[in-house]
Amino acid sequence: MRVPLEWLAEYCDPGWEPERLAERLAMTGTEVERVTRAGTPSADGFVIGHVSSVDAHPDADRLSVCVVDTGGGERTIVCGAPNVAAGQTVPVALPGAVLPDGTKLRKAKLRGVESDGMILSETEIELGEDADGIIVLDGQGAPAPGTPLGEVIPLSQAVLELEVTSNRSDCLAIFGVAREVHAVTGAELAPEPWAEDAPAEGEGALEDLASVTVEVPGLCPRFTARVFTDVSVGPSPLWLRARLIAAGQRPINNVVDITNYVMLLCGQPLHAFDLDEVPGGELTIRAAAAGEKLTTLDGVERELDAGAVLVCDREGPSAIAGIMGGRRSEVSEATTRVLLEVATWNGVNILRTSRRLGLRSEASARFEKQLHPALTMRAQHLASRLLVELAGARLVPGTIDVSAGEPEPRVVSLRVPRVEALIGMEVDGETCAERLESLGFGVKLRKAKGGEIAATVPLERDSDVRREADLIEEVARLGDLDKTLPSTLPSAPTVGGLSREQRLRRRAEDVLRGLGADEIVGWSFADAALGDRLRLPEDDPRRRLVSLGNPLSGEQSAMRATLLGSLLDAARLNLSRGAERVTLYESGRVHLVESGAAAVLGRHPAPVSEPHRLGLLASGAPARSWRGEGAPVDFFAVKGLLEALCAQLGAEVEVEAAPEPFLSPGRSAAIVLAPLDDEGARGDPVAAGWIGEVHPLVARSWDLESAAGFELDSGALIAAAGAGRERYEDVTTFPPVHEDLAVVLPDEVSARELRERVLEAGGELLVSARIFDLYRGDQVGEGRRSLALQLAFRAPDRTLTDEEVAGRREAITAAIGEVGGSLRE
Amino acid sequence: MVERIEQIEREAAEQIAAASGSAELEELRVTHLGRKAELTGILRGIAELPADQRGPVGKRGNEARQRLEALISERAAELDSAELESRLASDAVDVTLPGAPAPPVGHPHLISRTRRRIEDIMVGLGYRVLEGPEVELDYYNFTALNHPPGHPARMSQDTFYVAPGSLTQAAMSAARAAADGGGEGGAATPDEELVVLRTHTSPMQVRAMEAQEPPIFVVVPGKVYRRDSDATHSPMFNQVEGLAVAEDITLADLQGTLLEMLRGIFGEGREARMRPHFFPFTEPSVEFDVSCFACDGSGSLADGSRCGLCKGVGWIEVGGAGMVDPNVFGFVADGGYDPDRVQGFAFGMGVERIAMLRYGVPDLRRFLDNDVRMLEQFS
Known part of the structure; x- marks a missing residue:
């Protein structure tokens, strides 16, 4: 909302600098986006001039050489306007004056004749769009030459650009802002400008000229109409145009300008019809039929749905109610009779229709906030007076008023002690009453026990102030909160903290960082084509994404179901920007179509499942150092990271070969974790993610030579984590016995299977079995390999005897034999 | 005979002291204490000596032998040590070379670092951390x-x-x-x-209240989404929500809580202020600001120029807050949130905005680049 200070000052003028007023408004709830100036940056250098003579320019057909009296004497000004004539009173910019575009006017030679100033047209001082001729200020009481122009027409107006919150439709009106300024500065408020109506001197009976039928009273609680005759349509006076322009409206003609002016002043939109273009003067307000079409004032043909409301005449729709008028009956130069509509519409419906049409207007922005029906007559009064005064119109007596009944003014009670109870600072009853009164509330202070105020809500605040809490807000916001409110802390009776899951997730992130990975935060959005790039088969359930009904772009049309896309994107970006290698991790959510997988707080389940995951991706060249190249960035490099991660959280992790479409065959596995219950017992292992080398075709799609990574469900990791659940175990009284074992094994038997067999055969006494060497070669033969294990045997209650260990070793040897392996001699 | 022993001892001691290497020392040990050594011969021949000499010669000979043995091992230790030192000296490295292999160093993302900071401050104030559906x-x-x-x-x-x-x-x-x-x-x-897609973290206010009776003190960090994308708007960003409800929580408590939180984030000495505003789910509603940490709230820098961070205002907008609207309690009234019996506050703020202010990041979009050259600036 643009509020020209010159206009505001007519109703409330604290005499403050605009910046000070802006600051005060901001601290009481009305944000001021900026303070700007409409028109010229300054009024200096602009004066009234009197044209003494006009002669043709010797060297230019279209220029005239004028002698102009500007008070301090006469000066020569070259002018290009066709309408300049001797005897005119005109606005003049003297050398040194600064024009709205910032140009500083200088003396200049125009085709050899020096011009000592400029006679102004409307466009040059942003008063209008008429660039063809100069402004002529003739007529009664023409100001004397040399009078500062700023005293005659508004120049260089300060404009407050308010950011009005959606509850304050009253501040979408100059008078509403004036009331607010009155309340926050204490400056006097002028009487309401709509108090007085225009004299009704038009001829004819209203009922013969116009009639209104409202078919949808629920959507149109009130419709008022007046008729004006003898209207002469023409340009508005300069002062009115200046105010409209400063407020951001384009002047059109006096009738339309008056409707805009009144809307800006009192917040109630109006619409003027050319009565002669409304056949029979009959208007019907009805719901639109689906698909019905109408060309609005902006020249666009609009297709409506059944929810929209139309103002129609016998020939069809002539306006979209509350949003925009139609072309057919708009006021033109030829108009002599005007039907002035001021109505109240259903705000929810206006909002819905304007959203659906993608059409917002000054009118709809006000109607959608639900105006009070009583505001209509305010606007009728104001507009009638202006039409009579400025357009020579005569008001036909009476008002057509189709109303569903006006609601009683709302009365809300305020228990004074509740103010202190809610804001934490005492405000006495008198102060509460004063503040509410300054905001236009009718106030009755009942001196009952503790004090209670009955506040009658101003009509323009009707939809905003409904409850005690709303009154407390009004009282609080005028109370210099920033200076007076104490800062206290609640006596929190709860103990704060992170949940175990949150703590362990943080630990996991810290571990990954400690292992050298950089954290990324990827987009939650995914491209629907990601499934193709990841080579997912058509029937892969991971192709089914949670998708958006109104995405910003195809690349962000769905929600990701894997972290891999984000990791690959980040890897590509960094390698293309010169990084030699990256190890990236993300700790974030994916969004899966299955509902109800994860427990979510609240009465209603979450629509989708959003598990948290830990993803890691490494790509690029092995690390270089002066001691030689590091290990390659491959499956085992990332498996080492996975194992370290799990070990740090006390989780036992296994992987088992499993294909993934986006991983290299043979270097692709499922991560398996066994959840741990509260007693420390491990449950059945569950699949918790994937690990592997990215398929070369997938890597290529992201311009990567190779990459390896994993994606792990955080919930499964934390369920398997022993961290925080450990118990002390005695390891010093009975030390373990260590033995190394070299096993020759067919290639088909995995290391994991070997280890499991060994652990099973070793029984309770075998507390660990770690693979520490791998050998292939002639000595073990084709299709076989040798794996070395370090075994540790221990009993918690005794020192093991050689016989006991030997017995276990025999059992282990036998178990190895069962899978085709043998001890290597 | 005793004189001879003493002479051998004297000469041998000199030679041992002069020995320059462990090999030479070993030779001397063989020469003087070996089976063919003179001293060994003397001691072996004691039985053949006259009875009155046996005692003195045996005693003196054994003394000499023991002393030489001690001298040799002492000298051996000296020589070992010297040889070790010289070997070490020749094995010196350029200590200014970088460590190798260099363990890689990972970095946190600024968003999670900032989010954790806020969580930690609020946990310290007695809040629990909740997350909710996006x-x-x-x-x-x-x-x-x-x-x-x-x-x-x-x-x-x-x-x-x-x-x-x-x-x-x-x-x-x-x-x-x-x-x-x-x-x-x-x-x-x-x-x-x-x-x-949730447009704010506030939905968790209601879910949290459905799940837990008052008093409740929770913060909710998380991603939120708005259909808006330009230099100052990202369709995805992060917020932290706070909710405190009990019987007697006031707007003054909100201000005090915001003050503690903002000091925790931006440093001691910062001030907080609240400006009235409007949000549908709080009443009264405010926006809250922190005093500018670049100019200490003065609006101008040490050289007198206008502070660029706060645009000369001295305050920086951080987020929105207010007292929970009674209508919101109305939706959870059967869970113990009778609007006539409980009251509380809620606040929300953008994590990216705080990170931008705190670390001088000029553009919101940089957070989603994930450029490691940016990540590596923050440890």
Whole structure:
């Protein structure tokens, strides 16, 4: 909302600098986006001039050489306007004056004749769009030459650009802002400008000229109409145009300008019809039929749905109610009779229709906030007076008023002690009453026990102030909160903290960082084509994404179901920007179509499942150092990271070969974790993610030579984590016995299977079995390999005897034999 | 004979002291203490000596032998040590070479670092941390936060809607049930608008209150989404929500809490201020600012120029807050939140905005680049 200070000052003028007023408004709830100036940056250098003579320019057909009296004497000004004539009173910019575009006017030679100033047209001082001729200020009481122009027409107006919150439709009106300024500065408020109506001197009976039928009273609680005759349509006076322009409206003609002016002043939109273009003067307000079409004032043909409301005449729709008028009956130069509509519409419906049409207007922005029906007559009064005064119109007596009944003014009670109870600072009853009164509330202070105020809500605040809490807000916001409110802390009776899951997730992130990975935060959005790039088969359930009904772009049309896309994107970006290698991790959510997988707080389940995951991706060249190249960035490099991660959280992790479409065959596995219950017992292992080398075709799609990574469900990791659940175990009284074992094994038997067999055969006494060497070669033969294990045997209650260990070793040897392996001699 | 022993001892001691290497020392040991050594011979021949000499010669000979043995081992230790030192000296390295292999160093993302910082501050103030759904019901994102269907405040947030066809039947039925239970107008919500990407972390206020009776003190960090993308708006960003409800929590408590939090984030000595504002789910509502840490709230820098961070105002806007609107309590009244009995505050703020202010990041979009050259600036 643009509020020209010159206009505001007519109703409330604290005499403050605009910046000070802006600051005060901001601290009481009305944000001021900026303070700007409409028109010229300054009024200096602009004066009234009197044209003494006009002669043709010797060297230019279209220029005239004028002698102009500007008070301090006469000066020569070259002018290009066709309408300049001797005897005119005109606005003049003297050398040194600064024009709205910032140009500083200088003396200049125009085709050899020096011009000592400029006679102004409307466009040059942003008063209008008429660039063809100069402004002529003739007529009664023409100001004397040399009078500062700023005293005659508004120049260089300060404009407050308010950011009005959606509850304050009253501040979408100059008078509403004036009331607010009155309340926050204490400056006097002028009487309401709509108090007085225009004299009704038009001829004819209203009922013969116009009639209104409202078919949808629920959507149109009130419709008022007046008729004006003898209207002469023409340009508005300069002062009115200046105010409209400063407020951001384009002047059109006096009738339309008056409707805009009144809307800006009192917040109630109006619409003027050319009565002669409304056949029979009959208007019907009805719901639109689906698909019905109408060309609005902006020249666009609009297709409506059944929810929209139309103002129609016998020939069809002539306006979209509350949003925009139609072309057919708009006021033109030829108009002599005007039907002035001021109505109240259903705000929810206006909002819905304007959203659906993608059409917002000054009118709809006000109607959608639900105006009070009583505001209509305010606007009728104001507009009638202006039409009579400025357009020579005569008001036909009476008002057509189709109303569903006006609601009683709302009365809300305020228990004074509740103010202190809610804001934490005492405000006495008198102060509460004063503040509410300054905001236009009718106030009755009942001196009952503790004090209670009955506040009658101003009509323009009707939809905003409904409850005690709303009154407390009004009282609080005028109370210099920033200076007076104490800062206290609640006596929190709860103990704060992170949940175990949150703590362990943080630990996991810290571990990954400690292992050298950089954290990324990827987009939650995914491209629907990601499934193709990841080579997912058509029937892969991971192709089914949670998708958006109104995405910003195809690349962000769905929600990701894997972290891999984000990791690959980040890897590509960094390698293309010169990084030699990256190890990236993300700790974030994916969004899966299955509902109800994860427990979510609240009465209603979450629509989708959003598990948290830990993803890691490494790509690029092995690390270089002066001691030689590091290990390659491959499956085992990332498996080492996975194992370290799990070990740090006390989780036992296994992987088992499993294909993934986006991983290299043979270097692709499922991560398996066994959840741990509260007693420390491990449950059945569950699949918790994937690990592997990215398929070369997938890597290529992201311009990567190779990459390896994993994606792990955080919930499964934390369920398997022993961290925080450990118990002390005695390891010093009975030390373990260590033995190394070299096993020759067919290639088909995995290391994991070997280890499991060994652990099973070793029984309770075998507390660990770690693979520490791998050998292939002639000595073990084709299709076989040798794996070395370090075994540790221990009993918690005794020192093991050689016989006991030997017995276990025999059992282990036998178990190895069962899978085709043998001890290597 | 005794004289001879003493002479041998004297000469041998000199030679041992002069020995320059362990090999030479070994030779001397053989020469003087070996089986063929003179001293060994003397001691071996004691029995053949006259009786009166046997005692003195034996005693003296053994003394000499013991002394030489001691001298040799002493000298051996000296020589070992010297040889070790000289070997070490010749094995010196250039200590200024970098460590190798260099363990890689990972870096946190600024968003998670900032988020953790806020969480930690609030945990210290007695709050628990909750997370909630990002794909959320319209009911929680709007209706139960006092944005009834058709409310203009819904317009101010450009909402992403989730296509009903991409959800399960069960999810859509549950979403419909929630909307129908949301009072007037809920039933009119079309399927296309039942499920949204949450536009703020505030829906968790309602979920948290449904799940726990007052008193409740929680913060909710997480991603939020708005259909808006330009230099100052990202369609995805992070917020932290705070909610405190008990019987006697006041606006002054909100101000004190914000002050503690902002000092924790931006440093001791910062001040907080609240400006009245409007949000549908709080009443009264405020926006809150922190005093500028670049100019210490003065609006101008040491050289007198205007502070660029706060644009000369001395204050920087951080987020929105207010006292929980009674209508919001109305949606959870049967869970112990009788609006006449409990009251509390809620606040929300953008994590990116705080990180931008705190670390001087000029553009919101840099956070989603994930450029390691940026990540590596922050440890």
